[in-house]
Amino acid sequence: MAKLFLVRHGQSQWNLENRFTGWKDVDITELGEEExxxxxxxxxxxxxxxxxxxxxxxxQHTLNIILDECGNTDIPVIMNEALNERSYGDLEGLNKAETAQNFGAEQVHIWRRSFDIAPPGGESLKDTYDRVIPYFESNIKPQLEQHKNVLIVAHGNSLRALIMYLEHLSPEEILKREIATGEPLTYVFDEQMNAVKLGRLTTHTSNEVIT
Incomplete structure (x- = not known):
């Protein structure tokens, strides 16, 4: 069986400042490094x-720290923009609370939490899904099929898209799923590539079969 580890990057500077980040290249904070x-x-x-x-x-910074801690600095690392965060387009860099005041809280909620409605100039979660999943199927799934364990360090919405795929979730279900920064999620695949989601990597681990 192969394992897939998913980690959302550590807290970024714009996470801390409550800004829409998307494809803006913002580094992690000291707390993010600790995570x-x-x-x-x-x-x-x-x-x-x-x-x-x-x-x-x-x-990338989060991944490098993880690999240093694991002592796995010599493994192959592949970077691809297919795993980038969802683009927030014209909202990137704006404070989320101020954006709600300017555009209305209901409109901003629709942009953030609807599955297929994109913010101005940006991507919906469906758009993100449509680039993440083909990349996963063509580049990452074959590694798992060869019984190789894979670590993906990415972003809240690119990982949300992948979790939707792995767990066969509906748009309503995935939009309720929160992904904490710096907390690994683990999936195990059987010979038929069915996913089993393991609990958090702690001393008390529970198994949940995904059908």
Whole structure:
């Protein structure tokens, strides 16, 4: 069986400032570095054969810290913009609270939490899904089929798209799913590539079969 580890990057500077980030290349904070170190410690006893990340520095920086903590700095690392965060278009750089005041809280909620409605100049979660999943199927899934353990360090919405795919979630279900920064999620695949979601990597781990 192969394992897939998913980690959202550590807290970024714009996470801290409550700004829409999207494709803007913003690095992680000191807290983000600490979150990445803890993620690396929790993965230290796991074999990791390949790592994938986005073209954005906050994900790459997080991955580098994780691999340093794991002692896996010599494994192949593949970077691709298909794993980038959802683009927020014209909203990128804007404070979320101020944006709600300017455009109305209901409109901003629709942009943030609808599945197929994009903000001005940006992507919907469906758009993000439509670039993440083909990349996963063509580049990452074959590694898992060869029984290689894979680590993906990416972003809240690119990982949300992948989780939707792995767990067969509806648009309504995935929009309710929150992904914490720097906390690894683990999936195990059987020979038929059915996913089993493991609980958080702690001393008390529960299994949840995804059908």
């Amino acid at each position: 990445a170190q803890r993620a690396g410690q929790s993965l230290k006893d796991e074999q990791i054969d390949r790592a994938f990340t986005s073209k954005l520095v906050r994900a």
